[in-house]
Amino acid sequence: MFLPRRTIRSCLKQKVGLPQLSWRLGLWILLFVLIIIPSLYTIDLNLHVSLKPWIHRQPSVSVDSLTSSCFQSPYTIKQLQSPPITPGIPLKNSDECLGFASSIGDSSLLSASTQRDNVWFHTYWIPSNDNMEDHRLGIMLRSFAATHSQGSLMIWVQDGHENALLHSNTWRQAKQHMKGRLEHNIWTTIIDRNNKRKHISDQEDTRSEKMDYIGLLILQQYGGVWFHPSIVFLRSWAPLLGTREWMIQQDCQATHSGQEAALGSQANNHQQTVMHFFANSSILCQLVETMEVSLFGKSSSSSSSSSSTGLVYKDVYHRLMKAKIRPWLILPWCFMNAAGGCTANNLDLFNKPTLGIPTLPPVFALQYNVRQWVDDPDTLLGLLDLSHQAILGW
Template sequence: MAPLHLPLPVSLSSLLKLLLPFAALVLCIITFLDISVSLEIYRKSWIAREVQHIEPLTGCFNPQNLSPAYNLTLARGPKYYEVHAGTPMRLGLDCYDFAGTVGPEVRNWIEGRTYYHMYWRADLLPFAERQVWTLRSFFATQDISRSTLILWSNGDLSQNRDIATFLHTYPDAFQVRMIDIEELARGTALDGSPMLARAGKDRRAWVDGDLVRLLVVWYYGGVWVDMDSLLTRDLAPLLEHEFVVQWDCYDKKFMPLNGAILHFQQHSPYLCEAFHIMATGPPPQPNSIDWGSRLYHKLWRRLLAAGIEPFKILPWCFIDGSNCGYENSLPDPLAKDGKFWGEGRTYEEGGELDKILTRKVFSVHVHNRWDKEYPKGGWVERLLLRGYQARLGEL
């Protein structure tokens, strides 16, 4: 047998000769280049069927089909604030500065009280401190003389001690109700549909949450707010528009819209058309956004194809400032403070972050993560939670 010849070990100097050019290239890329990579993979058959194909509207915008409850004067009247920027605003603080051009004056009030809606699946997690902070954020930032918050659930939450305290403190501005999907769907294209039974089987509460948000806003009108939000400003200046929000600043081609906070009038024809899409389309996949982001996008494109002015799309930072690049995203609400956030910005009270939260954006969206609490002494506690407590006292 021929002898086995093993390669000689590479000398340190030879290794350095190989690695140094590579290290120099990496350093050059980091120093001089800004590289952004976004990878999305979809089946072409799905894109053709669910995105590119556009069905006609069902007629909800025809004058004879408009509900008397729909406020045409507000819907068609002049608006005082522009909320649709038309660009993703990824540079610096552009998005936050644009948010600062809205309000705080309320120029076009809807008569009567505005309903705000939240939803909690009592069978998945208990209603605990994180959820209580969401309620506190509402009562600390909204005009409760003109607002009523309805907390919806599939279980009885009225015996929860914190909720009972809110009910006692704000008898005219807070209600707790059990959800009845069949009742809320009456008179819509989903009335009696077997689709309704699928929602409660979603263990992430995505499908049923997306269904509930549209049904309650259709039935009562008003604003939907996800329970994983902290409100930072009065939403009233936005309410002359019907709107959803931008998912993030990256222009996701097939997932551009979000309903974490949305607003539509009672019996809005936009929602009427949405229910038609839901009733005639394929059933939603479990734990999916089929009745959320994808539904809004499909509806938006149908409206354009029909020559109907679509609902507005709020820029990403208005309610979800943590959902962009490192240089301009708000810090993670559930992470401990670093030395800086973004491009060398500090966390101090009265600084840029404080101004953004109190004068510009309308919400901080936490994206679930219910197993975590807000860090002690972190920016959320210092700049938001303590402010809520100062306005509400011991509540």
């Protein structure tokens, strides 16, 4: 922002001092901030002003434990009451979020009407440049088999990678021990049905936008859970697989209104959205159509992404609410990404515990970044895999 020449000349003729010139310059900058910026940007400020604690002390209330006699006996959820899997408020602190996660028990607390046995878990497999894809596949498969007595896994590949998967020693071993609960399929057959193969046929492209779109197409036909292959299961997901569809937050900044940071933001390209939907879901149909407009344009002639997956999810979420349709649930971030919270402890799978496997919080899974891969049996990831091998015997 520059001062007009006339103003500068007048200041020089009148020999205006530096303080007065600075005051006028500041006035122009202030006018620019108050007039120009609000006309270009939408400013949303949510401020909360309160007195410092040393000025105004609030009455002390104990929050460390429950002192009421109501919870002295073992607290259980009645058989006819389906346990909630989403909190009533956003959870930013790890102790609150992990406490809520621990309140979700195993599938024995679910009523018969909400139990679903044969749920398909879908993920994908792509050969990598470091030749460690077979090892990573084994870690994921063993973690699933060790924590899930029910449910089946479907590994999706491109047609050019099918033989590599079927000749993998890890695949053959897992197929033998999982006894019909492990299958594979080719995702290009799903893409062909939607006439989008030519737009996303790059075999090395695993961006969140592309893989989320493929996941939506797969769930639209088969239903179940779509997850990233770098996930390590820590407990059964049966309590989450009731009668509601959901996505999992990627960090604690997300809200139930579909904030972009929650669902596949561009800042977390190594993380695709973990989600659960039913086959032929109306909500899923809307998500697919909106994603196609974002990825390919209205004419389906462009392969460039016009917006992130997070913006797509946010747009559909709000449109559903305006149409008086209940959207999908947003599960708390700590159910899976316990290391991604605002105040969470570091649960990096590549850390090396000094005293074996530490006591892990009651999260359902952890995820690692493939770009930071460390092949070391002494890491938390390696120790967890050894424990799963001991449980399974393979």
